[in-house]
Amino acid sequence: MSTIHLIGGEKGGIGKSVVARLLAQYMIDNSIPFVGFDTDRSHGSLLRFYSDYASPTVIDNYQSLDAIIEAASEQPEQRILVDLAAQTHQPLGKWIEDSGVLELAEELGISICYWNVMDSGKDCVDLLDKLLDQYGTRLNYILVQNQLRDEHFKILEQSGVKERALAFDARIMTLKRLHAPVMTKIDSNSYSFWAAKNKDTESIDALGLLERQRVKIWLNHAYKEIESLGV
Numbered sequence: 001m002s003t004i005h006l007i008g009g010e011k012g013g014i015g016k017s018v019v020a021r022l023l024a025q026y027m028i029d030n031s032i033p034f035v036g037f038d039t040d041r042s043h044g045s046l047l048r049f050y051s052d053y054a055s056p057t058v059i060d061n062y063q064s065l066d067a068i069i070e071a072a073s074e075q076p077e078q079r080i081l082v083d084l085a086a087q088t089h090q091p092l093g094k095w096i097e098d099s100g101v102l103e104l105a106e107e108l109g110i111s112i113c114y115w116n117v118m119d120s121g122k123d124c125v126d127l128l129d130k131l132l133d134q135y136g137t138r139l140n141y142i143l144v145q146n147q148l149r150d151e152h153f154k155i156l157e158q159s160g161v162k163e164r165a166l167a168f169d170a171r172i173m174t175l176k177r178l179h180a181p182v183m184t185k186i187d188s189n190s191y192s193f194w195a196a197k198n199k200d201t202e203s204i205d206a207l208g209l210l211e212r213q214r215v216k217i218w219l220n221h222a223y224k225e226i227e228s229l230g231v
Helices: 016-029 045-049 062-074 089-099 101-108 122-138 154-159 161-167 180-188 193-197 209-229
Strands: 003-008 034-038 054-056 079-083 111-118 140-146 171-175
Touching: 003 016, 003 062, 003 089, 016 034, 016 045, 016 079, 016 111, 016 140, 016 171, 016 193, 016 209, 034 045, 034 062, 045 054, 045 079, 062 079, 062 089, 062 101, 089 101, 101 111, 111 122, 122 140, 122 154, 122 161, 140 161, 154 161, 171 209, 180 193, 180 209, 193 209
Parallel strands: 003 079, 003 111, 034 054, 034 079, 111 140, 140 171
Antiparallel strands: none
């Protein structure tokens, strides 16, 4: 059975593209076949860092979005990764409802998993609550608690929204914060996460020995979290 992984969260700057890149690298490292779709028109991360695996998708074009379902149907042995840019929830939702995407996916035996990337702020909790209102049990949810600002998600814990998501069989993973200067170097050099952890003798501002070690530790923790989800 094919699985479509929608990596979203609606709010900008919360790490959706980092999670998409992380999943792509995880699948490459574990020899899991996948196809990527990138909806970011301005600076698509999957297209930039994993261009051999990804293609652009226009979020407000039904024919372009249809290719996601077509790929899942025609290549059931491959995972489908969709990196959703910020502020794409409305056109994506309209396509889902107008096209009967969830009903067709069930008919075809395609699983749809929504990776809700969030930081510790209240706005992310409110957006998750709205997502649950809209789709209920019709989607499979993974809550990605990205420790960008804080290691503790007190607002989520106290809101009741987490319990509501768990009642819908949501799964949860924690993404630790990678040292900011290291992530800056990764982006400035256009490194994949594989390249980031291996020695680079050509770039002027290459990662140092301990910086590469920090990437390895961060990846190892993230991989363990992903493995626990049974992706």
